[in-house]
Amino acid sequence: MVNSESNNDNIRGYGGGAVDAVISVDEVARQAAEIAEDITLDQLDELAGNEAHVSINNLVAGYGQMEILHDLNLRVGKAQSLCLIGPNGAGKSTILHAIFGFNRIFSGSIEIGSGSDSVDVTRLTPNQKLAQAGIAYILQDKSIFPGMTVEENLWMGGFLKDKPTEAKAAAEMVFDKYSRLADRRKHKAGVLSGGERRLLEISRALVMNPEVLLVDEPSIGLEPRFIDMVFEILDDLQNNEGKTIIMVEQNAKKGLEFADIGYVLVSGQLAIAGKGDDLLKNPKVGELFLGG
Numbered sequence: 001m002v003n004s005e006s007n008n009d010n011i012r013g014y015g016g017g018a019v020d021a022v023i024s025v026d027e028v029a030r031q032a033a034e035i036a037e038d039i040t041l042d043q044l045d046e047l048a049g050n051e052a053h054v055s056i057n058n059l060v061a062g063y064g065q066m067e068i069l070h071d072l073n074l075r076v077g078k079a080q081s082l083c084l085i086g087p088n089g090a091g092k093s094t095i096l097h098a099i100f101g102f103n104r105i106f107s108g109s110i111e112i113g114s115g116s117d118s119v120d121v122t123r124l125t126p127n128q129k130l131a132q133a134g135i136a137y138i139l140q141d142k143s144i145f146p147g148m149t150v151e152e153n154l155w156m157g158g159f160l161k162d163k164p165t166e167a168k169a170a171a172e173m174v175f176d177k178y179s180r181l182a183d184r185r186k187h188k189a190g191v192l193s194g195g196e197r198r199l200l201e202i203s204r205a206l207v208m209n210p211e212v213l214l215v216d217e218p219s220i221g222l223e224p225r226f227i228d229m230v231f232e233i234l235d236d237l238q239n240n241e242g243k244t245i246i247m248v249e250q251n252a253k254k255g256l257e258f259a260d261i262g263y264v265l266v267s268g269q270l271a272i273a274g275k276g277d278d279l280l281k282n283p284k285v286g287e288l289f290l291g292g
């Protein structure tokens with residue numbers, strides 16, 4: 001067991017609304033483990049429309065010698081969205097880290113594409129994932145450079161391009177899409193509102209024109225009106241631009257309303273998998289993760 005000790009004092013509430021009795025992380029994890037279901041690969045494939053664009057196969061991964069994810073499988077189709085929910089320390093961010101190449105993979109594989117077109121990306125570095133495999137990781141909060149202008153921050157998103165002019169051209173395409181950012185291109189990023197900053201973080205990832213977006217807690221720290229804005233942006237990227245989205249969302253209600261597929265992760269293992277809508281209606285999920 002790897003998760004419990006480090007999180008004892010890390011107690012947070014779940015769900016979007018008021019929570020009468022906040023139970024501890026350990027208690028959520030214990031109760032969530034009790035509702036775990038047997039999940040077959042066929043179920044995961046079916047949820048992904050039987051044509052997965054991102055596949056994680058029997059992944060065992062962690063940090064240093066520590067195993068966090070135990071024999072994990074994941075399937076998401078092209079232009080689908082998948083939301084991971086679960087208690088603090090369950091390993092949700094670790095899944096995104098593993099896909100992007102930030103942590104240690106002991107065994108298992110990660111593939112992009114389906115059938116004969118699939119590519120094994122398990123051992124690629126983050127830079128290779130971004131430049132070659134079309135995977136972008138959108139960092140949780142505080143990743144922009146506040147002293148640089150909005151424009152310079154966007155150019156940074158293209159640092160892997162062969163020439164700076166290519167990064168600048170790609171940044172212009174992003175500005176064409178988001179006038180709200182274009183209007184502020186010469187402003188220091190540090191003066192942006194929370195919502196604008198999140199938009200900049202997402203936009204910076206778009207400079208490389210990725211196919212797969214890994215998004216860790218897009219709503220964290222945002223006022224409600226900005227939360228809706230962020231989900232509208234992600235909705236547009238999925239449904240109008242065909243991006244495949246894998247997200248972690250502490251606001252389980254928002255995340256599951258948004259996503260086609262929901263996975264509940266507990267102690268590094270899949271406990272429940274279903275359509276986002278079905279998980280929203282699942283009373284056991286509701287009680288633990290949706291604020292009752």
Ligand SMILES: Nc1ncnc2c1ncn2[C@@H]1O[C@H](COP(=O)(O)OP(=O)(O)OP(=O)(O)O)[C@@H](O)[C@H]1O
Binds near residue numbers: 063086
């Ligand atoms: N860089 C790291 N080095 C060592 N252990 C880590 C590292 N990052 C995370 N862990 C550990 O891995 C486990 C899973 O953490 P992870 O961040 O994936 O959880 P999470 O489900 O995203 O939780 P939260 O909801 O709090 O963000 C935890 O026990 C955590 O302490």
Ligand SMILES: [Mg+2]
Binds near residue numbers: 094248
């Ligand atoms: Mg996390």
